[in-house]
Structures are given as structure tokens and as C-alpha cells.
Amino acid sequence: MRNWLLPEYIEDILPAQALGIETGRRHIIDWLLVNGYQLVGPPLLEYVESLLSGTGRDTNLRMFKVVDQLSGRMMGLRADMTPQAARIDAHLLNRNGITRLCYAGSVLHTIPSGLTRTREPLQIGAELYGHAGLESDLEIQQLMLQSLAIAGIEEIHLDLGHVAVFRSLVKRAGIPSEMETELFGILQTKDVSTLGEVCTKLGTGMDKNVRQALMLLPELYGDKKVLARARKFLPNYPEILAALDELEVVAMELEPLVGTLTFDLADLRGYQYHSGMVFAAYSKGCPNAVALGGRYDEIGKAFGRARPATGFSMDLRELVGLVKPDPYPKGILAPYKKNKVLEKKIRQLRNEGQIVIMELPGHEDDHDVSDCDRRLVICDGVWRIEKI
Numbered sequence: 001m002r003n004w005l006l007p008e009y010i011e012d013i014l015p016a017q018a019l020g021i022e023t024g025r026r027h028i029i030d031w032l033l034v035n036g037y038q039l040v041g042p043p044l045l046e047y048v049e050s051l052l053s054g055t056g057r058d059t060n061l062r063m064f065k066v067v068d069q070l071s072g073r074m075m076g077l078r079a080d081m082t083p084q085a086a087r088i089d090a091h092l093l094n095r096n097g098i099t100r101l102c103y104a105g106s107v108l109h110t111i112p113s114g115l116t117r118t119r120e121p122l123q124i125g126a127e128l129y130g131h132a133g134l135e136s137d138l139e140i141q142q143l144m145l146q147s148l149a150i151a152g153i154e155e156i157h158l159d160l161g162h163v164a165v166f167r168s169l170v171k172r173a174g175i176p177s178e179m180e181t182e183l184f185g186i187l188q189t190k191d192v193s194t195l196g197e198v199c200t201k202l203g204t205g206m207d208k209n210v211r212q213a214l215m216l217l218p219e220l221y222g223d224k225k226v227l228a229r230a231r232k233f234l235p236n237y238p239e240i241l242a243a244l245d246e247l248e249v250v251a252m253e254l255e256p257l258v259g260t261l262t263f264d265l266a267d268l269r270g271y272q273y274h275s276g277m278v279f280a281a282y283s284k285g286c287p288n289a290v291a292l293g294g295r296y297d298e299i300g301k302a303f304g305r306a307r308p309a310t311g312f313s314m315d316l317r318e319l320v321g322l323v324k325p326d327p328y329p330k331g332i333l334a335p336y337k338k339n340k341v342l343e344k345k346i347r348q349l350r351n352e353g354q355i356v357i358m359e360l361p362g363h364e365d366d367h368d369v370s371d372c373d374r375r376l377v378i379c380d381g382v383w384r385i386e387k388i
Contacts (some may be wrong), residue, residue, distance in 0.1 A: 009112045009119040013317070016328045020320045021122060025104050028124055028147045028316070035143060037102035037126045042084035044106070048076040053083060053303060062109045077108045081123050082311060083273075083299065089129045090303035098130040104316070114288040118317060125293075125313030132308035134246055137277055137295060138253055144291050144312040145257050148281060151316070152323035153290060155259040157282040160247055161267035163274050163294075165230075166217065168239040173210040175202065183214065187266045190218040209235045220265040224251070230265060246277055273299045276310075286322055290314060330373040331355030332385060345376065345383045 006012070013021065029039060047068075052060055062079040078084060085101050093099055104124040112119050126143055128136045141158075148156055166187065170180050179202065186195045195218065199211045213234050220226050227244055234240050247263060255261050258281075269278060269292065276295030283290045293312030334346055336359050346356050357372055374385050 032102040037100040048074045051076045085127045090305040102126040121315035127311030151319040158258045159280045162243040164243040217266040226263040333372040333375040
């Protein structure tokens with residue numbers, strides 16, 4: 001019998017982990033709410049065009065697709081909730097000022113994004129729309145670090161990058177879009193030898209400074225010295241200088257809040273829709289980033305209303321797996337009796353947050369299975385709790 005088997009990288013969530021995930025979700029969402037982020041709940045299923053708007057080829061490859069039996073159009077199961085939040089801001093809320101949104105829900109991936117990852121992450125995150133300044137970048141980054149702390153993640157390593165550096169070099173050199181995509185993939189893997197071959201393929205028409213800058217990008221990874229080296233060897237384009245200034249300011253603000261902080265000017269994760277600073281948080285014992293985010297001012301164009309935007313997201317299922325789980329709480333066993341005083345006592349305990357499990361007839365000796373370590377007993381006409 002193989003009917004009970006699940007697809008690869010899809011798994012059930014058992015009670016202790018499920019409770020940990022739900023508790024973490026509540027605490028993080030509560031924190032986002034008191035910071036002014038309003039909760040939204042986008043649908044799991046939408047037309048493909050809406051889900052892919054402004055996100056690029058990567059999201060298309062990660063998305064499960066089905067045919068809508070009502071319209072005959074292609075629909076997709078969301079692989080990322082960020083475009084959905086952008087659509088809600090652009091079309092449904094349609095505010096002129098600053099909008100803060102948060103969300104939590106399952107997304108589905110055709111292939112896992114890492115060897116240890118599920119194909120059904122529980123994505124939780126926050127997005128800020130309508131402000132293009134560095135202050136909103138800092139707000140989102142600090143909120144991400146606070147959310148990780150709430151989830152129990154300690155000793156965070158923060159990695160900062162800025163896609164404007166690469167975008168500026170590509171634009172100034174007039175590199176065609178197909179070659180830009182190839183360069184993007186090479187820089188992600190930091191394949192220096194292939195990068196050299198591609199730069200050579202681009203020919204003598206490319207500015208020598210741009211070629212040298214592209215070759216240097218994979219090496220611009222590390223501590224604060226990276227920014228000094230970038231200022232010295234990268235072209236003095238206004239966009240690049242502004243990006244380096246932003247990274248320096250943000251690093252000064254966030255350094256006291258993290259264990260370690262580094263820069264990576266070749267990190268183009270989410271390049272298809274990110275337009276400015278990008279960041280990733282790492283934790284001990286996890287090979288993948290535990291949280292990701294960045295600025296994506298251009299995504300709103302796909303919905304007919306370009307708005308400055310920045311945000312972060314993380315997989316709550318993965319976070320809970322990194323923290324030692326609390327044991328599932330034990331309950332109080334109550335006898336099965338038609339007794340108004342007993343019923344009132346049970347309601348009181350449950351209102352206080354206590355787990356009270358009714359002992360059904362014929363199963364009076366099953367209290368171990370019920371995960372109870374106490375029971376209600378009557379003593380001198382009063383219902384009291386005693387240990388089992």
C-alpha cells in the first residue's frame with residue numbers, strides 16, 4: 001500500500017511542530033500589527049499573468065500551473081506572496097500615501113529552493129509601499145531582525161547587497177538583455193572563469209572599466225573593506241556611488257543588532273524584480289538564508305501603478321525547525337459526567353488557556369494516550385485538580 005506516501009519534499013506537520021509554527025505565526029503577526037502593518041490574505045490560486053507580473057523567469061519555473069475549468073485560462077498556485085501584496089496595494093487599496101502590509105500563508109514550489117527545504121513553505125513577511133528613502137529600508141530590515149528574534153533565531157549573520165551596482169554597469173555598457181541574463185547567472189555562482197569568457201565574448205566594444213568592474217564583482221564580498229575597495233576600483237557612476245553610500249549607512253545602523261555583517265556586491269538574488277538594496281539573514285546550523293528581502297520599486301509597473309516598495313519574507317516552517325521545540329502541553333483529564341458545576345469548572349479552565357480533555361465512556365484508562373498529566377476530581381463537593 002503506497003496510498004499514504006507523499007510527494008518528495010512534501011510532508012505532514014505533526015502536533016508539536018504544528019503548534020510551534022502556529023504560535024510563531026501569531027507572535028510575529030501580532031508584532032507586525034503593532035508596528036502598523038495591516039494583515040492581508042491573498043488567494044492561493046490566481047491567473048498566471050497576475051502572479052508572474054514583474055517577477056521574471058525564476059518565478060515562472062517555480063510555479064505549479066493548472067487550467068481553470070470555468071474560463072479555460074491558465075491559473076497558477078502562488079510561489080511567492082510578494083507580487084500579490086503589490087497587486088493589492090496597487091489595485092484594491094489604491095492609497096496615495098504610505099501603505100504597510102503583512103501576510104502569512106503557504107506557497108508552493110515545483111522544486112525546492114534548497115536540499116533541506118520543503119516545496120510548501122509557510123511564507124510570512126511584510127511590505128512597505130510609497131516611500132523611496134533609506135528610512136523605509138531600515139524599518140523593514142529592523143523589523144525582519146526583530147521577527148527572527150521572536151521566532152527564537154539568535155546570532156544572526158546579515159548579508160547586504162545592492163543590485164543597482166550591476167544594473168548600472170549593464171546599462172552603461174549597453175549589454176543586450178539575453179547577455180545580461182547570462183551574466184546574472186554567472187555572478188550568482190561566482191564562476192570567475194566563465195565570467196571572463198563572457199566578457200571577452202562581448203568584444204572590444206565594451207568599455208574597459210566596465211569589463212574590469214564586472215570581473216571584480218565576485219571578489220567584492222566581505223566586511224567593510226569591501227566598500228572601500230569598491231569605491232576605489234569600480235567606475236564613479238552616480239548610481240554606484242549612491243548604492244555604496246546607502247550600504248554604508250545601513251550597515252552602521254544594523255551592525256549592533258546582528259552577530260556579523262558582510263557585503264556581497266555580486267548577490268543578485270531576486271534581481272528580476274529587485275531594484276535597490278537586497279539583504280539576507282543567516283543562522284547557525286542552516287545552509288540557506290532564513291530571511292530574504294530588498295527594495296523592488298519597479299514591480300508596480302506591471303500593475304499599472306509604480307510605487308516605491310521594500311519588504312522581507314521568511315519560511316516559518318524552516319525557522320521552527322531551527323529552534324528546539326517545546327513539548328506539546330499536557331492537559332487536564334475530566335470525567336464524563338452531566339454535572340453543571342463540573343461543566344462550569346471546565347469552561348473556566350479552558351477560558352484560562354488550560355487544555356481540558358473529556359474522558360469518554362469506555363476509555364477511562366486512556367489518560368496516557370490523551371497526553372494528560374492532571375485530572376479533575378471532586379473533594380468535599382469541590383472540583384479540584386490533582387496530578388495523575
